[in-house]
Amino acid sequence: MVDLPRHVRGRPNPSGRMYFSFERYRGTPRAWPVVPLLDAPQDDAFWRRCRQFEALIAEPTGADWAWAWTGSSGRAYPLPLPQPRGEGGPVAFWAAVDAAEIRDRTDDGQTRKTFDALIDAYKSHPAYKKLAALTKRDYDRHLKAISEAWGSEPVAALTSPAAQAAIDLRSGTPSGARYFRAVLSKLLSFGGARGYCTANVARIAEKVEHEVEPHKPWSDRAFEAFFEHARPGLHLPVYSALYTGQRSVDVVPMLRPAPAANAIELTARKTGAQVFVPIHSEYREILTRAHIDHPALHLREDGQPWTLAAYRTAWQREVTSKASKGTAAPVTAAKAAAMKTLRDGAFVFHGLRKNAVNMLLEAGNTEAEVSAIVEMSEQMVRHYSRDVNKRRLAINGMRKLEECWKETRANLFGGGGAH
Numbered sequence: 126m127v128d129l130p131r132h133v134r135g136r137p138n139p140s141g142r143m144y145f146s147f148e149r150y151r152g153t154p155r156a157w158p159v160v161p162l163l164d165a166p167q168d169d170a171f172w173r174r175c176r177q178f179e180a181l182i183a184e185p186t187g188a189d190w191a192w193a194w195t196g197s198s199g200r201a202y203p204l205p206l207p208q209p210r211g212e213g214g215p216v217a218f219w220a221a222v223d224a225a226e227i228r229d230r231t232d233d234g235q236t237r238k239t240f241d242a243l244i245d246a247y248k249s250h251p252a253y254k255k256l257a258a259l260t261k262r263d264y265d266r267h268l269k270a271i272s273e274a275w276g277s278e279p280v281a282a283l284t285s286p287a288a289q290a291a292i293d294l295r296s297g298t299p300s301g302a303r304y305f306r307a308v309l310s311k312l313l314s315f316g317g318a319r320g321y322c323t324a325n326v327a328r329i330a331e332k333v334e335h336e337v338e339p340h341k342p343w344s345d346r347a348f349e350a351f352f353e354h355a356r357p358g359l360h361l362p363v364y365s366a367l368y369t370g371q372r373s374v375d376v377v378p379m380l381r382p383a384p385a386a387n388a389i390e391l392t393a394r395k396t397g398a399q400v401f402v403p404i405h406s407e408y409r410e411i412l413t414r415a416h417i418d419h420p421a422l423h424l425r426e427d428g429q430p431w432t433l434a435a436y437r438t439a440w441q442r443e444v445t446s447k448a449s450k451g452t453a454a455p456v457t458a459a460k461a462a463a464m465k466t467l468r469d470g471a472f473v474f475h476g477l478r479k480n481a482v483n484m485l486l487e488a489g490n491t492e493a494e495v496s497a498i499v500e501m502s503e504q505m506v507r508h509y510s511r512d513v514n515k516r517r518l519a520i521n522g523m524r525k526l527e528e529c530w531k532e533t534r535a536n537l538f539g540g541g542g543a544h
Contacts, residue, residue: 130175133162145171147178157183158190160207161215177222194222196229197277198236234277241276243316244268252315257397259374267308280313280321289330296333303333342479347472350463355443358426361415362436363477365389365422368408370481370499371400373474377433381422382412393500400500444468482509 129135134151135143145162160178164171182193182201192204202225207218234242247253248268256264274291275283288309295302310327317325343351352360366376374394382389382404389402404412412422421430431439441447444464448454456464466472478499485495492506501509 194225198229198233238279238321239277240280241272243280243321244272247315257395259395264308267305280316283326285326285329288326292330299333340476340479341471342483343472343476347470350466354460354463362423364411366477367480368405369402370478377423377431377436379422380420398500402498479509486510
């Protein structure tokens with residue numbers, strides 16, 4: 126049994142279950158009424174209540190008592206009676222304490238322009254609400270870190286060295302440090318326009334040097350190795366990624382298009398944008414051959430739809446030739462070699478997105494057209510297209526040389542025959 130905090134007392138009921146309560150000044154003329162606790166020491170809420178109890182005020186008012194809770198701002202918030210049990214009672218009492226603590230933190234934060242108040246204001250603003258679910262998830266992780274670092278401090282008190290130190294603290298994971306800096310800068314810009322600070326100290330912090338290793342498009346050999354040796358249930362999502370150019374988070378849960386549909390339509394989970402991808406004739410043939418009467422498009426071998434987590438797990442086990450408990454799976458030498466080809470070449474599912482972009486560009490589509498199909502910014506399409514553009518320039522250059530070869534050759538070698 127852990128040592129109980131001061132003023133906390135535990136009593137067993139007839140069945141042996143322990144009940145806890147606060148009993149300040151017990152056994153003295155100043156004794157407060159008993160305040161029941163609804164949690165046990167193994168619960169986080171129990172220790173939060175112990176902290177909150179230290180800020181309680183109780184004063185006798187004739188036949189009864191008046192209760193209040195004092196926040197860090199010094200303001201006192203009236204509370205209902207903690208007794209009796211049943212309707213109201215301790216449940217309503219502790220709920221009122223929680224509400225008072227939130228109100229005190231919010232009001233005090235707004236007065237002092239703290240980071241916690243700024244984060245609350247940002248999260249209630251359309252600038253945050255319009256973010257895609259996946260982006261919100263990433264933002265929330267860094268907003269939580271910002272709150273843990275400076276939540277109760279005024280935003281204007283943050284200095285450039287302090288911001289840089291927080292960024293440097295995350296330098297072990299450069300991508301995380303870069304994202305943290307970006308979210309902090311976004312938050313300070315939002316706050317600067319609303320009087321929380323006069324300067325965005327994150328903007329002048331050093332940019333995190335982080336060279337992102339681009340995903341490689343799959344080679345012909347990689348496709349041959351995968352489709353010949355990988356389990357059949359993994360195949361159709363690969364075709365879908367190749368012909369639609371979408372991210373795995375959107376590919377795996379795709380719904381089966383109607384037989385007469387001329388496009389795959391979905392909402393991109395990363396951006397929240399509506400995506401319309403016309404169905405390529407060869408992809409339509411694949412869909413027709415793989416047709417099963419099920420609303421989900423991508424199914425396991427047992428006919429059940431893949432979840433993203435399950436597909437990723439199955440993919441990892443297949444490529445690494447591992448069983449469910451991490452032990453080596455029994456595979457043929459040919460399959461082991463095929464999966465080694467995928468591992469050694471760093472061919473991952475996301476690389477199929479680059480294959481799709483490359484095919485569209487090589488077919489002569491503009492960056493805007495590619496962007497509309499694969500739901501990617503034109504700037505990123507341009508980044509993906511560097512190798513394609515180099516090949517295109519090389520092909521065009523050689524074609525032009527062929528077209529004027531006779532004149533060029535004459536200038537080089539004169540009008541005589543070949544030597």
